[in-house]
Amino acid sequence: MKMLSSEKMRIERDLLGDVHIETDAAYGSQTQRTLNIYPTQHVKVLGDYPVFLQSLLQLKKACALTNLQNNELSQPNAHAIVAVIDQLLNENSVELKKYFAIHAYHGGGGVGINMNLNEVIANLANQLYFERPYGSYSPIHPNNHINLNHSTSDFLKTSIQITVIKIWEKLKISIDHLEQSMRHFILQYGAEKKLSRTCLQDAVEVSFGQMFGGYLFAISRHMIELQHNIDELHGINIGGNIIGRSGDCSTAFYENIMLELSSITQNTNLFRVENLFDASQNNDVLIRFSSNLSQFASTLIRIAKDLRLMSSGPETGFRELTLAAVQQGSSAMPGKINPNIPEYVIQTAFHVIGLCHSIQVTQMHDELDYSPWQTFIATQLFDVLYLLTDAIDVFSEHCIAGLKPNSPQNLKNLESLIPTMVQLSKQVGYAEASNVYKKFHGDLDQIKAFIKTLQGN
DSSP: OOOOOGGGEEEEEETTEEEEEETTOSSOHHHHHHHHHSOOTTSOBGGGOHHHHHHHHHHHHHHHHHHHHTTSSOHHHHHHHHHHHHHHHTSOHHHHHHHOOSBSSOSGGGHHHHHHHHHHHHHHHHHHHHOOOTTOOOSOOIIIIITTTOOHHHHHHHHHHHHHHHHHHHHHHHHHHHHHHHHHHHHHHTTOEEEEEETTEEEEEEEHHHHHHHHHHHHHHHHHHHHHHHHHHTEEOTTOTTTTOGGGSOHHHHHHHHHHHHHHHTOTTOEEOSOHHHHHHOOHHHHHHHHHHHHHHHHHHHHHHHHHHHTOOSSSSOOSEEOOOOSOOOSSSTTOOOOHHHHHHHHHHHHHHHHHHHHHHGGGGOBTTBOTTHHHHHHHHHHHHHHHHHHHHHHHHHTGGGOEEOHHHHHHHHTSHHHHHHHHHHHHOHHHHHHHHHHTTTOHHHHHHHHHHHHHO
16 A cells, blocks of 8 residues: 655544544545445446436435425525535546545445535535535535435435436436337348247248337336336435434425425435335345346347347258358458347347346345445446446447348258148148148158149149
8 A cells, every 4th residue: 555645644533443544635534434444446446437427416406405405504604515515526437536435335325425425515615615624524514414304214215216316317218229129120121021930940931121120119018117117216215314303304305305306316216115115224225226227138149049040051050041240250260250249139138137137146145224335236236227227238239220031041951851840730730731641751841742732724
C-alpha cells in the first residue's frame, strides 16, 4: 500500500477512533474505513455503475428539496446540497470514480454506499459554498443534513429499484430489435420448408415461419412476465426508514417525498408500497425479476443452440441454415468458420443464469426485520441486465440479420425417409404404412416406387 506523508493526510475522528484520509479526498471516515476493509482490485466499484449513482444522487436531491420545502433544511444549506448534487450528476464516469471508489457491495446492508454519498456531498458543499475544509462537516453534516429523514435501508432499496427500471428500458429496446430481426427473417424466408426434428431424429415438414414464429412467441411471453415484474418494482419504500416505521421521518417528508422524486426522475408511475415492513424484510420482487430473467436467458440458449445445430457443416452437418461469417474459425484448419455469435450468446446466458441463481439464494438468508443483501442483489442484477443487452444487440446485428436458409439441403431433407412415411401414413393409415416399411426394410427408393403405384391407381 502506498504511504502518504502526513502533510497529504487529514485525520477524522469517529466512533471507532482516528481515521487517516488523503487531504484532497472528498469522502470521510466511514468511506475510508470501507476502502480499507474491502478489496477492490479485482471487482467493480460503486463508480462502475453510473446509472445506479444517478439514481442515488437523484434521490438525495429529492430528499433535500423535500426537506427544504418542509422547512427542515435551511435555504443556504439546501441550495448548496442541491447544487453539489447537480454537479455530480453532470460529471463523467471517470470523475465520479474518484469520489465513489468503494466496493460495490459489502457488509452492513450497504451503509458504506449511503455514507459515501453523504460524506462527499457534505464535504463538497461545505468547501464550494462555505469555504470550509474537507472533514469540517459544518455547516452541513453527512448524517444530520444529507441523510435527513431517510436511512440506508429505504434510500438504497428505492434507488436500486429505480435503477433497474432505467436499465430495463435499454434491455427492452434490445429485445424489440431482436424481435424485429426475427420478423424480417420470417418475412423473407418464412414460407420456405424444412425438416423438423424430435429427439434429434427426423420428423415432419415445418416452415421457417412456423419455427421462428415459435421463438418469437416465447420471447413475447417472457416480455409480458418481465414487464409485470417492472410494474411491481415501481412500488418503492422511501419513507419507511430503517425497518418500515414511517414515524422515523417527519410526517411532511413522508407525505411529500414521492411527488418530488417522481418529478426529478421523470417517472410518474412510482408509488409507495402498501406495507413498508414487508419492503424492509423482503426483496422478493427483485428476486422474482431475476428468476424470470434467468428463464429468458435459458430461452436464448435454446434459440442460439438451435441455430448453431442447424448451421452445422459445412458438408457433414445439418446445413439447413447459413450464418454470416464474422471470424475465421481455426488457427490450424483453413476455411473453417464457427458459429461464434450463437456461442457468445450461449456463454453470456450461462453467466446470466449463474448471477441470477446467486440472487435467488439470498432469499433463503433473510432474517428478522431487514434483508441486508440488497446491494449484492443490485450489483448482480445490474450486471445481468447489461450482459443481456449487449448479447442481444450482437445476436440481432451479427447473427439473425445475416441468417439464410440453405434451400437445396432443405429440399433434399424433405424428400427423405420419415417425411415420405408420414405422407404414406396419411394415404393408407399408420398400420399399413408400417407394413410397407417392414416389407421394403426401410428402403426409401422402393417405398417411393410403391407410393407411385398408389398414385397411379
